[in-house]
Amino acid sequence: MAVIIGDTCINCAACIDECPVEAIVDEDDNPTGEEYYYVYPDKCVECVDHFDTPACAEACPTEGCITWDMPFTADHKDHFAGGNYIDGEDYVLADADAIMPTRDDISLEDRAARVNVVED
């Protein structure tokens, strides 16, 4: 993974039941304490082997709310650790060898820039 939900989320719930791996939680269960929905990066599979595109973003009515994030792999461990992960402070990559499915056609540059998953 992953995709990430930003602070423009309006808590509409359109995404949560679309996720094939139950990676999304609502504002009450957001581990960061923010009052909007959250994607667990260690659960999100970018919908690989499920759909052609991320189902959550396709369902989301808020433009730019769901963006790409870095792949959840050991190569990007530092990105998800501690304060470096701005939307998940103290998040720790529990399994340093974790290799979550990721879409190779999305560049690391676009991921770092948090480009919208659904383009205009």
Ligand code: SF4
């Ligand atoms: S991209 Fe797919 S697997 Fe990841 S949170 Fe969205 S719906 Fe779930």
Ligand code: SF4
């Ligand atoms: S569909 Fe978009 S706006 Fe609605 S809860 Fe999910 S991320 Fe937030």
